[in-house]
Amino acid sequence: MTAATHESGAVTPAAPARPLPAAAPRKVRGRQERSPWASVVLHCTLILATVIAAFPVVWILFISLGPKNAWQEPGQVLSHLSLHNYSDVLAHSDLAKWFLNTVIVAGGTTALGVFLASTAGYAVSRMKFPGSRQLMWTFLVTQMFPSIVLIVPLYLLMSELHLLDNYLGLILAYATTAVPFCAWMMKGYFDTIPKEIDEAGRVDGLTPIGTFWRLIVPLAKPGLAVTAFYSFLTAWGEVAYATQFMQSDHYTLAVGIRTFAQDQRPDWAWTSATAIIITIPAAIVFMLVQRSLVSGLTAGGTKS
Amino acid sequence: MTTAASTGTTNKTARGDGPSPRPARVSALRRSWDKYWYAWAMVAPVAVVITVLVLYPLGYGFYQSLTNANESNVATTIGAFHRPATYDFVGLDNYWHVLSGADGDFYPRLVWTVVWTVSCVVLQVGLGMALAVLLNREMRLRGFYRAMLILPWAVPSFIGVFAWRLMLNSQYGVFNEIITAFGLPAQNWLGTPLAQKVAVIMVNVWIGIPFNMVALLGGLQSIPKELYEAAEMDGASPWQRFVNVTLPGLKPVSNTVILLGCIWTFNMFNVIYLLLGNNTTGDTDILVTFAFHKAFNGISDYAGAATYGIIILALLLAFSTFYRRNTLKSEQA
Numbered sequence: 001m002t003a004a005t006h007e008s009g010a011v012t013p014a015a016p017a018r019p020l021p022a023a024a025p026r027k028v029r030g031r032q033e034r035s036p037w038a039s040v041v042l043h044c045t046l047i048l049a050t051v052i053a054a055f056p057v058v059w060i061l062f063i064s065l066g067p068k069n070a071w072q073e074p075g076q077v078l079s080h081l082s083l084h085n086y087s088d089v090l091a092h093s094d095l096a097k098w099f100l101n102t103v104i105v106a107g108g109t110t111a112l113g114v115f116l117a118s119t120a121g122y123a124v125s126r127m128k129f130p131g132s133r134q135l136m137w138t139f140l141v142t143q144m145f146p147s148i149v150l151i152v153p154l155y156l157l158m159s160e161l162h163l164l165d166n167y168l169g170l171i172l173a174y175a176t177t178a179v180p181f182c183a184w185m186m187k188g189y190f191d192t193i194p195k196e197i198d199e200a201g202r203v204d205g206l207t208p209i210g211t212f213w214r215l216i217v218p219l220a221k222p223g224l225a226v227t228a229f230y231s232f233l234t235a236w237g238e239v240a241y242a243t244q245f246m247q248s249d250h251y252t253l254a255v256g257i258r259t260f261a262q263d264q265r266p267d268w269a270w271t272s273a274t275a276i277i278i279t280i281p282a283a284i285v286f287m288l289v290q291r292s293l294v295s296g297l298t299a300g301g302t303k304s
Numbered sequence: 305m306t307t308a309a310s311t312g313t314t315n316k317t318a319r320g321d322g323p324s325p326r327p328a329r330v331s332a333l334r335r336s337w338d339k340y341w342y343a344w345a346m347v348a349p350v351a352v353v354i355t356v357l358v359l360y361p362l363g364y365g366f367y368q369s370l371t372n373a374n375e376s377n378v379a380t381t382i383g384a385f386h387r388p389a390t391y392d393f394v395g396l397d398n399y400w401h402v403l404s405g406a407d408g409d410f411y412p413r414l415v416w417t418v419v420w421t422v423s424c425v426v427l428q429v430g431l432g433m434a435l436a437v438l439l440n441r442e443m444r445l446r447g448f449y450r451a452m453l454i455l456p457w458a459v460p461s462f463i464g465v466f467a468w469r470l471m472l473n474s475q476y477g478v479f480n481e482i483i484t485a486f487g488l489p490a491q492n493w494l495g496t497p498l499a500q501k502v503a504v505i506m507v508n509v510w511i512g513i514p515f516n517m518v519a520l521l522g523g524l525q526s527i528p529k530e531l532y533e534a535a536e537m538d539g540a541s542p543w544q545r546f547v548n549v550t551l552p553g554l555k556p557v558s559n560t561v562i563l564l565g566c567i568w569t570f571n572m573f574n575v576i577y578l579l580l581g582n583n584t585t586g587d588t589d590i591l592v593t594f595a596f597h598k599a600f601n602g603i604s605d606y607a608g609a610a611t612y613g614i615i616i617l618a619l620l621l622a623f624s625t626f627y628r629r630n631t632l633k634s635e636q637a
Contacts (some may be wrong), residue, residue: 039443046438046445050452056467056510057459059478063470072476120350127343130336135347142358144620146571148595149613152606153361153368156378176357179350208342237460240573244600254462261466263581268470275463286458287451290518 057279064272071268085273089260095274097249098256101167105242105252106235108171113178113231114224120179121186122212126198136187139180147240150176155244165247173241178231185230189223190216226292229285236282253278368610369398375604391607398611407608409594410615417570417590420505424572425565427509429558432516437550439517440524450518457514465578468507469494472579497587500580504588508575512568516561523557524550559631566627567620591616 066077163169201211379389472493480490599609
């Protein structure tokens with residue numbers, strides 16, 4: 001048995017077959033231990049993958065630090081490192097305005113998304129009320145909608161309600177994409193908070209909504225944070241709705257950057273600097289919540 | 305609440321005079337209202353938003369797909385001038401026009417959409433799985449690798465697409481320099497249809513791998529270690545362990561990941577629209593981007609776009625129902 005374990009341990013990640021180590025006292029190598037060769041192969045593969053994953057992002061950062069025509073002559077960048085593109089684009093374009101627009105829209109989406117998702121998630125988690133199944137099912141199907149099914153009717157609806165080219169209109173549109181997923185995630189989170197807490201609150205004379213607001217919401221802060229960040233990121237990176245709904249004064253970053261990265265003559269100096277400015281807040285937010293995001297995403301799918 | 309309570313009372317007086325079982329039922333209804341009213345109150349906001357902004361537009365879109373609405377005949381208000389809508393109801397004509405192949409676009413776009421979805425999902429899940437297996441072990445720098453490998457997901461997708469557009473530039477792009485250094489021929493990546501197709505798949509796979517990797521890694525970690533030990537005792541080779549322990553153990557996660565991947569890729573708008581912009585002959589348009597161009601380029605064909613939207617939704621619903629039924633069956637088996 002020892003021999004068998006040893007053998008299979010040595011070959012684990014497609015490593016070249018390897019002579020038995022001289023270490024005479026036959027140490028049993030568990031599955032998690034590797035031969036040095038296997039380690040080398042493993043690390044080389046992962047380093048290669050890391051390079052591929054990171055390269056485009058690093059490259060655009062690299063180009064953004066160079067002179068105006070750096071994208072045509074990348075070799076010039078290292079000898080002319082500067083933040084000139086950043087100061088240039090901040091001073092001579094509407095970037096600051098777009099940034100503000102995006103912050104307003106993303107902030108509004110976050111507030112609305114958290115409110116809608118947490119109330120709905122709580123109700124579904126605590127009560128098996130008539131209609132709860134249908135509601136969750138609707139959320140699930142909504143995630144399946146291609147934005148194109150809704151974009152034209154929404155566009156016409158918004159124009160009737162005078163919500164085109166309006167922060168509120170875009171916030172509402174984003175809420176419809178963010179809320180279904182967030183409600184699933186919040187339901188999962190509320191499920192982990194013991195029901196006894198609600199019961200104790202009721203016994204002490206709190207109304208159901210008081211229980212939710214005073215007892216459960218403070219306990220659910222981590223879940224709410226993930227919901228908030230997800231809503232925020234949805235709004236931060238959306239292109240299709242923003243392109244159609246907003247006019248130049250209300251451009252968000254995702255639309256604004258396209259005025260630099262036009263189809264014909266893209267201005268890569270400004271585009272790359274803008275791209276980095278847009279990425280930093282999003283990446284920070286993302287890294288803070290990514291672990292919970294994934295469990296939420298897959299839980300939403302498997303629990304249905 | 306008051307309304308329903310009073311309705312309950314009226315019902316009682318109306319029906320419940322005789323010694324019938326009715327009153328019990330009515331009071332049950334009333335009790336259920338007393339019990340659930342706050343649950344309904346709490347879902348009311350989301351129900352309103354979803355109804356107004358999802359279900360109503362969906363119904364409206366469906367209605368439009370039965371008309372010949374386009375930019376020149378929908379209701380518009382320009383300043384003080386209001387023009388009423390003049391489009392007509394045409395029944396299922398649009399669907400017939402599209403599904404019979406008469407518009408000449410639907411089937412080519414559908415075929416490419418399917419090719420695109422399948423190749424992206426296979427590559428994303430396959431490579432994501434490979435990386436997850438590599439990461440699922442004790443080693444130095446594991447946290448670093450994990451953080452770097454999810455970078456493409458942390459960056460907003462449109463930024464990732466722009467980065468690739470910069471790299472893929474045929475004249476100055478660094479990507480061509482890299483592949484020629486490896487002895488591969490340079491391509492006009494964003495120019496010719498075939499190269500464009502390869503490029504969009506490549507970019508979408510790059511964006512999609514991290515989610516698959518992280519989700520599958522979570523699944524791998526939830527497989528009990530005892531199963532591997534038992535398989536080892538029985539003398540299973542690493543490959544046998546992968547096929548007979550890892551893959552079945554991953555099923556719940558991988559089924560979800562594949563379903564989500566298919567839906568997201570089928571609907572993936574950003575990559576194709578932003579990577580190629582208008583520098584395309586239309587060959588690389590999937591159904592979603594094609595419908596978008598229909599709705600907003602040239603004379604907006606709202607009815608045509610709505611028809612495509614409804615067809616896309618129907619395809620996805622049919623696919624996911626079918627998929628769920630099959631995976632449930634195989635999970636129970």
